Amino acid sequence: MGRRVALALGALLAGCSRPAPPEDARTLYELRCAPCHGSAGKGDGPASSGLHPAPRDLSDPAWQASVDDAYLKKLIVNGGLGVGLSRQMPGSPDLAQRPGSLAGLVGYVRQLRRPGP
């Protein structure tokens, strides 16, 4: 029985189109980003209602293609002000000392991209 459950779980995981991101990145995103950006990056987190400008849809393929990883790192570390956006997007300066976690978070933002051109 246990083996059957394991097989079913394996089949389920194999059916996912994207590799699972590192847990650390998911945790970081849920703690620091999802309150505003929402778990799927749609800009609909519980703390998003008062934000002007509202955060864009991070799953938008056109936007994803328009930014490089260096920009995302700068934005995440320095916040909106660091890249000429709103100060309402807070920075995570501590991640400058944790390059692995920062890269993981950028990877997490990347996998929010929905399929499309």
Ligand code: HEC
């Ligand atoms: C307090 C709310 C808040 C939190 C928390 C927050 N953001 Fe944002 N974010 C914003 C707002 C507001 C904008 C829109 C800024 C603008 O357009 O001027 C934004 C914009 C962005 C953008 C789009 C930048 C662009 O070029 O349009 C990305 C990517 C982003 N945030 C990533 C993150 C990540 C990753 C985290 C977690 C480390 C995070 N944000 C945490 C509010 C937040």
